[in-house]
Amino acid sequence: MPTPPSVAMHGICKRFGAVQANDAVDLTVAPGTVHGIVGENGAGKSTLMSILYGFYQADAGSIEVEGRPARIRGSREAIALGIGMVHQHFMLVDPLSALDNVMLGAEPHWRLTPARQQVRQRLEALMRDTGLQVRLDRAVEDLPVGERQRLEILKALYRGARILILDEPTAVLTPQETEQLFVTLRALRARGTTILLITHKLKEIIALCDRVTVMRGGRVVLDRAIADTSLDALAEAMVGRRVQLGRPSRAAAEAGAALLEAHDLRWRDALGVPRLDGVSLTLRAGEIVGVAGVSGNGQSELLEVLSGMRAPQQGRLKLADAEFAPGHWLDPARARRLGLAHVPEDRHRRGLVLPFVAWESAVLGHQAQPLFASVWGRMKHAAMRRETAAMMQAYDVRPRDDTLRSSKFSGGNQQKLVLAREASTAPRVLLVGQPTRGVDIGAIEFIHGRLRAMRDGGGAVLVVSSELDEILALADRVLVMDRGRITGELPIGQCTEAALGRLMAGSTAVDVE
Amino acid sequence: MTQPAELPRWMDLVVLPAFNLGVALAVCGIVVAVIGLDPAQVITLLVKGAFGSRSGLSYTLYYATTFVFTGLAVAVAFHGGLFNIGGEGQAMIGGLGTALVALALGPHLGPMLLLPLMVLGAALAGAAWAAVPAALQAWRGSHIVITTIMFNFIASALLAYLLVNVLKEPGNMTLESPPFGAAARLPGVHEALGWVGIDWPRSPLNLALLLAVAAAVGIGMFLWQSRPGYELRATGFSPPAAHYAGIWPRRQVMRSMLISGALAGCVGINELAGVQGRLLLDFVAGAGFTGIAVSLIGRNHPLGIVLASLLFGALYQGGAELAFEIPGFSREMVTTLQGLIVLFSGAMATVAAPWLARLYALFRRQEGGRG
Numbered sequence: 060m061p062t063p064p065s066v067a068m069h070g071i072c073k074r075f076g077a078v079q080a081n082d083a084v085d086l087t088v089a090p091g092t093v094h095g096i097v098g099e100n101g102a103g104k105s106t107l108m109s110i111l112y113g114f115y116q117a118d119a120g121s122i123e124v125e126g127r128p129a130r131i132r133g134s135r136e137a138i139a140l141g142i143g144m145v146h147q148h149f150m151l152v153d154p155l156s157a158l159d160n161v162m163l164g165a166e167p168h169w170r171l172t173p174a175r176q177q178v179r180q181r182l183e184a185l186m187r188d189t190g191l192q193v194r195l196d197r198a199v200e201d202l203p204v205g206e207r208q209r210l211e212i213l214k215a216l217y218r219g220a221r222i223l224i225l226d227e228p229t230a231v232l233t234p235q236e237t238e239q240l241f242v243t244l245r246a247l248r249a250r251g252t253t254i255l256l257i258t259h260k261l262k263e264i265i266a267l268c269d270r271v272t273v274m275r276g277g278r279v280v281l282d283r284a285i286a287d288t289s290l291d292a293l294a295e296a297m298v299g300r301r302v303q304l305g306r307p308s309r310a311a312a313e314a315g316a317a318l319l320e321a322h323d324l325r326w327r328d329a330l331g332v333p334r335l336d337g338v339s340l341t342l343r344a345g346e347i348v349g350v351a352g353v354s355g356n357g358q359s360e361l362l363e364v365l366s367g368m369r370a371p372q373q374g375r376l377k378l379a380d381a382e383f384a385p386g387h388w389l390d391p392a393r394a395r396r397l398g399l400a401h402v403p404e405d406r407h408r409r410g411l412v413l414p415f416v417a418w419e420s421a422v423l424g425h426q427a428q429p430l431f432a433s434v435w436g437r438m439k440h441a442a443m444r445r446e447t448a449a450m451m452q453a454y455d456v457r458p459r460d461d462t463l464r465s466s467k468f469s470g471g472n473q474q475k476l477v478l479a480r481e482a483s484t485a486p487r488v489l490l491v492g493q494p495t496r497g498v499d500i501g502a503i504e505f506i507h508g509r510l511r512a513m514r515d516g517g518g519a520v521l522v523v524s525s526e527l528d529e530i531l532a533l534a535d536r537v538l539v540m541d542r543g544r545i546t547g548e549l550p551i552g553q554c555t556e557a558a559l560g561r562l563m564a565g566s567t568a569v570d571v572e
Numbered sequence: 573m574t575q576p577a578e579l580p581r582w583m584d585l586v587v588l589p590a591f592n593l594g595v596a597l598a599v600c601g602i603v604v605a606v607i608g609l610d611p612a613q614v615i616t617l618l619v620k621g622a623f624g625s626r627s628g629l630s631y632t633l634y635y636a637t638t639f640v641f642t643g644l645a646v647a648v649a650f651h652g653g654l655f656n657i658g659g660e661g662q663a664m665i666g667g668l669g670t671a672l673v674a675l676a677l678g679p680h681l682g683p684m685l686l687l688p689l690m691v692l693g694a695a696l697a698g699a700a701w702a703a704v705p706a707a708l709q710a711w712r713g714s715h716i717v718i719t720t721i722m723f724n725f726i727a728s729a730l731l732a733y734l735l736v737n738v739l740k741e742p743g744n745m746t747l748e749s750p751p752f753g754a755a756a757r758l759p760g761v762h763e764a765l766g767w768v769g770i771d772w773p774r775s776p777l778n779l780a781l782l783l784a785v786a787a788a789v790g791i792g793m794f795l796w797q798s799r800p801g802y803e804l805r806a807t808g809f810s811p812p813a814a815h816y817a818g819i820w821p822r823r824q825v826m827r828s829m830l831i832s833g834a835l836a837g838c839v840g841i842n843e844l845a846g847v848q849g850r851l852l853l854d855f856v857a858g859a860g861f862t863g864i865a866v867s868l869i870g871r872n873h874p875l876g877i878v879l880a881s882l883l884f885g886a887l888y889q890g891g892a893e894l895a896f897e898i899p900g901f902s903r904e905m906v907t908t909l910q911g912l913i914v915l916f917s918g919a920m921a922t923v924a925a926p927w928l929a930r931l932y933a934l935f936r937r938q939e940g941g942r943g
Binding site for chain 1: 797798799800801802803805806809810812813814815816817818933
């Protein structure tokens with residue numbers, strides 16, 4: 060063999076309590092290739108990469124890096140072997156400059172001024188070589204997300220990484236930023252860098268990778284060159300059965316009467332920055348409205364205002380014949396009584412009380428209903444448990460254990476529980492934020508089916524998602540939000556990924572200039 | 573990155589605390605041995621002093637009664653997501669409340685009416701004292717830890733002022749109010765048992781014990797079986813989730829602190845109506861702070877708090893007995909023992925959890941291998 064593989068892992072086993080996270084996993088990555096690793100949550104791909112990066116020690120198995128056997132006991136040793144990792148949540152110190160972030164922990168001189176000079180020279184050379192452009196003197200908190208990610212990659216390369224692990228790198232990027240990242244990664248590959256890409260977006264695997272390893276239940280179930288596989292084959296290998304994710308029919312549903320009308324919503328944060336800048340929208344019976352946009356452009360605030368968690372400074376809202384204006388805005392309890400249900404974006408912070416057992420979290424927001432509480436304020440535990448069991452049954456929440464703490468369920472099952480709870484009152488209007496963030500493909504299919512069923516039952520559904528695929532699969536009408544404004548409205552028939560991407564990033568592009 | 577230890581419930585609730593207590597006692601034994609005493613003799617005397625006689629047991633229960641009130645006070649606030657350091661001050665003002673009721677209405681009412689009013693006075697006064705920091709937290713975001721600490725000092729100063737300038741009997745040199753009337757005295761347990769013909773030695777243990785037990789049961793039912801309790805715990809665990817659920821966080825801050833203050837205020841019933849029969853300056857004597865340790869060791873659960881209160885009651889009573897019996901054993905040694913128990917059973921309560929979890933896993937695997 061002329062060149063040994065960059066990474067060769069043999070028979071890796073790792074057990075956490077009762078869970079066999081990795082079960083005799085073999086992985087061979089050829090040098091200078093992009094190797095995709097896909098799998099659902101809990102498939103063991105993060106564990107495998109954590110073992111390679113030294114966060115965990117394998118119970119059994121061996122690792123070779125560039126042909127030499129390696130025992131990696133910590134990230135420091137991984138870096139010394141030329142392995143770099145870019146985490147999904149960036150490991151950057153926000154108030155420090157980009158330059159200082161690269162230097163942090165690897166200062167070449169005890170005085171910072173000469174240290175900065177040396178680091179700057181090397182970084183500028185590296186940026187010229189790789190085409191990764193980052194403004195080194197800006198504080199990280201002032202950099203757009205795409206640039207922060209380039210900084211993370213740069214940081215890894217600066218530390219001598221020849222093997223780069225990227226964990227869900229596109230989760231936070233716009234389609235344009237994703238395309239730019241791919242250009243960069245292809246350029247790095249051309250320079251001989253080996254890239255390991257962890258993702259659950261199969262399209263990206265097809266577009267970028269040379270080879271792909273699919274994991275399920277801690278084992279490798281497929282390992283193939285990209286040319287020899289397809290999207291459907293990958294999805295099937297991941298889930299273990301055939302999945303139907305796309306849109307069942309291209310046609311938009313027939314919309315009925317307006318159930319929620321919002322007019323000219325305006326909300327400024329404490330610093331006076333307009334987060335909602337004159338948003339108007341109407342939700343109609345029998346229609347799913349999708350809100351597309353890069354996270355942080357007012358979608359969260361829109362959901363909070365519409366669900367009554369936040370009162371805007373200006374605007375009007377009409378819901379089930381009740382009118383609201385600032386000063387006497389809707390509140391969450393009132394919203395529920397008026398038939399509005401809300402699946403919040405952040406199920407950990409809001410949708411569930413994580414230390415509560417499932418049957419306690421399953422009545423959150425409905426705790427005052429006569430079904431669950433007597434007039435004297437006594438909670439009816441039997442009824443709570445009965446309803447929870449029914450919800451878990453109807454939404455296939457696993458494990459089917461209503462005494463398990465909410466935090467112990469996987470993301471998809473938590474989301475199913477929240478959705479089951481919010482749908483249990485047969486709401487007229489349903490607001491859903493990031494319905495399938497961190498949710499497995501199998502559960503995504505299920506959740507999408509439920510949302511469509513709500514629409515077909517005459518409900519008005521608002522879906523906010525940063526996943527364009529999701530918007531395209533669900534919505535009948537798409538609103539695009541950018542900087543607190545609705546920058547475009549398209550019926551689903553006219554939506555393409557490219558058109559939406561342009562509307563989403565209209566002004567973000569100016570920012571990068 | 574270590575995974576949080578996973579222990580089965582029975583190990584978490586029984587084995588771990590027992591292990592911690594064992595470690596604390598072992599270290600205590602070493603300290604005792606270092607100063608030249610026999611650890612076995614000390615522990616025997618301590619246990620005997622606390623539980624060995626009916627009189628000792630009564631004292632233990634009397635101390636425990638006060639700790640149940642202050643421990644529950646800390647726990648309720650904690651379930652609401654608040655750290656109430658102000659139990660000491662709330663207890664003082666609760667005592668003031670009960671004393672004012674006793675002094676003002678004592679001459680006019682019989683005990684059947686007066687005593688419930690005194691309980692109400694203690695609870696309302698304690699709650700009122702907690703209400704100010706609570707409101708400052710809820711509406712102005714002033715940190716409740718800081719404000720409740722400050723309110724302890726204010727309570728102490730207020731009590732001293734009132735005793736010196738308003739409540740002190742003219743001509744009396746000590747700082748105390750005039751004695752309450754006979755109707756304002758909560759009967760001692762020895763008296764109550766005497767009514768049904770049981771002979772029991774005289775002790776400060778009084779019927780406030782029943783109030784403490786009722787409070788523990790009531791708080792348990794409130795937290796886990798009532799809707800306000802559900803809302804309070806939801807807020808304590810996750811204010812954003814509570815807000816999402818239509819629960820008004822400010823109301824929960826007020827609710828948990830008012831209940832907390834009322835519980836702390838009931839210390840006045842045990843100490844003043846039950847024992848002293850008058851208002852004194854330092855009748856709380858640090859019990860408000862001990863309540864923090866009690867709640868910590870009792871895992872903020874009423875049953876745990878009752879057990880932890882018994883432990884602390886036993887330490888107080890057994891320690892006093894020790895200081896009396898062994899000349900070389902000073903009051904400071906008792907405090908040291910208490911400190912070690914707080915350290916191992918409270919502050920470092922989960923230190924041993926990963927080891928026990930590993931041991932348990934090992935044990936399970938062997939069982940599984942055999943089976």
